Amino acid sequence: MTERLITHVRHVALAVPDFEKQRAFFTDMWKLTEAETDSGVSFLAAEGSPENYVVRLRRAEEKRIDLVSFGAASPADVDALADRLIRSGVAMISEPGAVDTPGGGYGTRFFDVDGRTIEVSADVAVRAHRKVEEKESVPVxxxxxxxxxxxxxxxxxxxxxxxxxxxxxxxxxxxxxxxxxxxxxxxxxxxxxxxxxxxxxxxxxxxxxxxxxxxxxxxxxxxxxxxxxxxxxxxxxxxxxxxxxxxxxxxxxxxxxxxxxxxxxxxxxxxxxxxxxxxxxxxxxxxxxxxxxxxxxxxxxxxxxxxxxxxx
Known part of the structure; x- marks a missing residue:
């Protein structure tokens, strides 16, 4: 096996037709916290997580998975992974560069073998998170x-x-x-x-x-x-x-x-x-x-x- 350059799963991005209904479900029922929102996009955080968001929700005509995002330890690892993927003929979406979502960072995107969009990023700012307390039924x-x-x-x-x-x-x-x-x-x-x-x-x-x-x-x-x-x-x-x-x-x-x-x-x-x-x-x-x-x-x-x- 080649060197492991991915460290963890960051977030999943979903697109849905009824944005407001899904947004209300994630916040009111599922107990995620809306960290940021802007014109049909919502970034939803988990209270105990340093990730800026664990779910990204987007208004769209059709339901779909927008992407699955993973972390890398450094920009150098993002570059190394992108180089490995390009040399192996993986279909790239974007070359490594600045990430324009909450927390910023440096990342790249590509398709997996089934056509899902995968993102790998590093140097993403840490969200101010907290310890989830005893009896608190919210996602960590x-x-x-x-x-x-x-x-x-x-x-x-x-x-x-x-x-x-x-x-x-x-x-x-x-x-x-x-x-x-x-x-x-x-x-x-x-x-x-x-x-x-x-x-x-x-x-x-x-x-x-x-x-x-x-x-x-x-x-x-x-x-x-x-x-x-x-x-x-x-x-x-x-x-x-x-x-x-x-x-x-x-x-x-x-x-x-x-x-x-x-x-x-x-x-x-x-x-x-x-x-x-x-x-x-x-x-x-x-x-x-x-x-x-x-x-x-x-x-x-x-x-x-x-x-x-x-x-x-």
């Missing part, structure tokens, strides 16, 4: 992003080769074969996961809570408010993290989680887990059963942003 940070792909092995190979992500674990099913790869760019079990789906789309975006109590309080708050729950609460085996999945107003799946496993990367060996085993999908046995109807909820709509760079 962005945990991970899961992406649907119609060609699971091709997409895994692309992220391994070009961005030096490492495989942590795999889910398989006796009838369907391998269905999900958990990929890491630091000791956290996964910063992204790749799911086998019928088309390229967003599977879900996950947000880390302070702890178990705060995770359960957040789950309960959303249930009481009538937000549609898809699956949970429970605890996965792969990653050992808790999960509660909900549907946002535009049909995107969002997750509250906590206690994602931190790995000793030098000693770790990937597992192959059979997710037809109920103890794999939910160690606690508290979630509604995983079945084809639950799984289908996260197929989402085919993404309209494939190989089309977002306007900002």
């Amino acid at each position: 940070r962005l945990s991970h992003v899961v992406l649907n792909t119609p060609d699971l092995e091709r997409t895994r190979a692309w992220y391994e080769r070009h961005l030096s992500f490492a495989l942590s674990d795999t889910l398989m099913h006796p009838r369907m074969g391998e269905v999900m790869h958990f990929m890491r760019c630091n000791p956290a079990h996964h910063s992204i996961a790749l799911a086998k789906g019928p088309h390229t789309s967003l599977h879900h975006v996950s947000f880390e809570m302070r702890g178990l109590d705060e995770y359960m309080r957040g789950t309960g708050r959303l249930l009481r408010a009538g937000v549609r729950k898809i699956w949970g609460p429970g605890r996965h085996l792969a990653g050992n993290n808790t999960f509660s999945y909900f549907m946002d107003p535009h049909g995107n799946t969002l997750e509250y989680t906590t206690e994602l496993e931190m790995l000793d990367e030098d000693a770790w060996h990937p597992h192959m887990y059979d997710f037809s085993d109920p103890g794999v999908t939910d160690q606690w046995g508290t979630a509604n059963p995983m079945d084809e109807f639950v799984a289908k909820e996260s197929f989402n709509d085919p993404d309209r942003g494939c190989f089309v760079a977002p306007p900002l």
